[in-house]
Amino acid sequence: MLVKGIVPRGYCKGVVRAIEIAKKQAHQETPVYILGMIVHNQYIVNALEDLGIQTIDRKGKTRLELLDEIDHGKVIITAHGASQKVFDKAKAKGLEVIDASCLDVIKTHDLIQGKLNEGYEILYIGKKGHPEAEGAISIDEDKIHLITSLADLKEIDPTKKYVMTNQTTMSLYDVYDLCEKAKELLPFVEIEKETCTATKIRQEAIKNIEESVDVIFIVGDPHSNNTRKLASIAKESHHCDVYMIESIDGIEIEWLKDKNYAAISSGASTPTYLTNQIIEYLKQFDFNDSKTHQKPFIDKTKILTQKGA
The missing domain is CATH 3.40.1010.20 (4-hydroxy-3-methylbut-2-enyl diphosphate reductase, catalytic domain)
Structure with a gap:
């Protein structure tokens, strides 16, 4: 299959910064919490938990309310930012605040x-x-x-x-x-x-995909607003099938029947490793050869190691 990896895609500078800030807090004796998802990608959340960094996230609860669940230790403010009220409340509780807000x-x-x-x-x-x-x-x-x-x-x-x-x-x-x-x-x-510039140029790149593409994959977490917007723009701008998936596991083989040219992009909080894995898989894919249908294993140790493309 012919495959086009849309550039740019994947991690923006704000996501890279937030992840690097969080990684520096790995495996500490003092409890380290993240107030909500550090960025909107569950693979990243899981990878940070493997480093001993716990995410506190409850549907419907504000950052102020989530602070009620943390009594001591360090708290990381996510890339999405927070109001001064959150910083003040955290400090009043005696928590060490680490700010990973996107600039x-x-x-x-x-x-x-x-x-x-x-x-x-x-x-x-x-x-x-x-x-x-x-x-x-x-x-x-x-x-x-x-x-x-x-x-x-x-x-x-x-x-x-x-x-x-x-x-x-x-x-x-x-x-x-x-x-x-x-x-x-x-x-x-x-x-x-x-x-932000990263959002703008990613959206423009999606809108400008050539018309000969007959299937588009947008890789990212359903929590990610910028990922959903990329999928929405793709659907509005192109007369072909568009699928939003979290990883290679989300691909259905039947989607690829009679498809010859695929375009791949991803949200600004999507690990590059996951997107590149999909690109390489589709390059070797032949619908008529079942040997090419087997999906590779997702190596979770690579989730935090690569930047955007």
């Missing part, structure tokens, strides 16, 4: 705080319940408004002055559409787009 997320927080200090309210385009959006909104829940759709935008008071920004992993196309609508509806709005 792009910190930049957005600084922008938000600066604009609040200038008297603006904030329109924040994001996904409800996502930890990055949670951290941003909690800076000031009265003056920061979560925008998930046009319907939310229509509820905004048009007499106030706003700055509109966004979760860094949102679709740049969705952000553009909502920003344009905001300019139509709100006379006193300024736009500060904060989609």
Whole structure:
């Protein structure tokens, strides 16, 4: 099978930074916890637990609430960032705080705080319940408004002055559409787009895949917003089958029947090892030769060792 590995793909700089920060805390006598998934990939979470670093994550619970489950030791703030309230509560409990926040997320927080200090309210385009959006909104829940759709935008008071920004992993196309609508509806709005460069160029690469491709695989965890956005853009932009899978184990042989040209990409928190394994498997795959159907073993020791492509 002809296979195209989309470049760039896999780990972004924020994910690499967060993983390296966490790895430095391996096998310590003092308990080390991560407040939520360090990045949205279960393979990475499992690999860090093998190093003695425990992830505290409960569906529906905020970072502030998760802190109630940690009484001593070290706590790592994930790449998605957290509000100052989380840092303050952790320190008040006597925990040592290790900040693995993505620098792009910190930049957005600084922008938000600066604009609040200038008297603006904030329109924040994001996904409800996502930890990055949670951290941003909690800076000031009265003056920061979560925008998930046009319907939310229509509820905004048009007499106030706003700055509109966004979760860094949102679709740049969705952000553009909502920003344009905001300019139509709100006379006193300024736009500060904060989609990170890694997200932007990955999404553009997906949209620009050549039309001769007849199947697209997006590799990543279903928790990962940027991975889901890549799959969504692929489905909207191309008239071929698109599958989102976590690893090689997710491939169904029947999906490959009558397929000749596959494109592979992955979310910014997907281990490069997992994506490369899929690429090599598909290169040797022949639907008519059952000997090529056997999937290789996933070596979990390689999950944390490789960077993006």
